Amino acid sequence: MNRTVRLAIESATDQLSVAAVRAGEPVASATLPGPRRHASALLSLIEQVLRPLGAGPSDLALVAVSDGPGSFTGLRVGIAAAKALALGGGIPLWTAPSLLVRAVGSGRPGERILAVSSALRGEVYAGAWRLLAEGSIECLLAPRTLGPGDLESLPSVDRVVGDGPEALLADLARRTGVPAAGGAASWPSAEGLLQLVGVRGGARQVLDPAAWEPTYGRPAEAQAKWERAHGRPLPDPSHRAG
Numbered sequence: 001m002n003r004t005v006r007l008a009i010e011s012a013t014d015q016l017s018v019a020a021v022r023a024g025e026p027v028a029s030a031t032l033p034g035p036r037r038h039a040s041a042l043l044s045l046i047e048q049v050l051r052p053l054g055a056g057p058s059d060l061a062l063v064a065v066s067d068g069p070g071s072f073t074g075l076r077v078g079i080a081a082a083k084a085l086a087l088g089g090g091i092p093l094w095t096a097p098s099l100l101v102r103a104v105g106s107g108r109p110g111e112r113i114l115a116v117s118s119a120l121r122g123e124v125y126a127g128a129w130r131l132l133a134e135g136s137i138e139c140l141l142a143p144r145t146l147g148p149g150d151l152e153s154l155p156s157v158d159r160v161v162g163d164g165p166e167a168l169l170a171d172l173a174r175r176t177g178v179p180a181a182g183g184a185a186s187w188p189s190a191e192g193l194l195q196l197v198g199v200r201g202g203a204r205q206v207l208d209p210a211a212w213e214p215t216y217g218r219p220a221e222a223q224a225k226w227e228r229a230h231g232r233p234l235p236d237p238s239h240r241a242g
Contacts, residue, residue, distance in 0.1 A: 003061040003091065005053055006197065007046065008190040011038050011078030012070030012098035012214075013117060018045040019190035020053055028052045029191045038077040046081070062091050064193050064203055066098040068215040069125040069143055070117065075214045086209045096196045096203040097143045097215075099127035099162075101188035104196060106161040106181065109133045112140060114154065116162035116172070116180065123147045124164035124172075128155050129201075137201030143215065151175045161186045 010017040016038045019029035028049040032041050050056060065082035068075050086093035103115040109131050116124040128141035140155045151171055160172060160180040173179040196202035206212045 005055045005059045008064040008193040009078045010066045010188050010190040011074040012066045015187045017190040018049050020049040022053050027191050038074050064094040067095045070098050079214050083209050093206040093209040094197050094203045098188045099143050101192045103129050105192040107131050112157045114157040114160045116164050118164045119145050122165050
């Protein structure tokens with residue numbers, strides 16, 4: 001069996017992205033914009049990027065999938081597929097925060113980049129990294145949820161990239177002195193995730209794929225409603241280490 005293909009899935013945001021590559025060949029990638037489409041489209045996108053490589057699941061050397069924080073449903077869809085491929089094929093599973101994928105895709109060596117994405121409820125998920133000249137990455141702010149009252153704790157940055165509530169993005173621009181760059185180029189991509197595998201400070205290998213759960217950032221809305229109605233919390237699986 002010739003396992004030479006790397007596959008990546010980015011499903012933490014409203015845009016679904018899949019990419020595959022074999023050493024020495026161009027990257028094959030596909031994206032699908034829009035929320036609530038991940039579950040129906042993911043398998044066909046995986047087939048779409050493997051086809052130009054003449055590859056199938058048995059040719060995979062590893063699978064990478066973005067971690068949160070991010071969309072509860074999107075993360076579940078992507079990670080369920082990645083776990084199935086890793087466990088079924090006996091191959092390594094790698095992961096990196098979707099915010100880091102976003103930062104690396106928009107930054108240049110030497111820059112300090114703050115990546116944000118909408119967390120709803122007037123908040124954003126945020127994380128900051130420095131892209132070091134030798135290709136490694138330094139974490140300046142681990143991914144977390146930020147509201148209007150949390151901006152004083154931000155590190156100094158050279159670039160802000162992402163999306164979120166307009167009022168909070170305006171506050172971020174005043175705090176950092178850098179307006180947030182949005183648009184299509186700011187979305188995280190599976191191709192960017194592939195580039196983080198094997199990079200110091202980038203993606204990490206999940207040691208126990210069967211038990212690993214993503215970092216959602218906050219409970220799903222259905223869970224939050226249940227907890228409010230019953231007056232007690234449900235267990236949070238996202239605290240398990242991989």
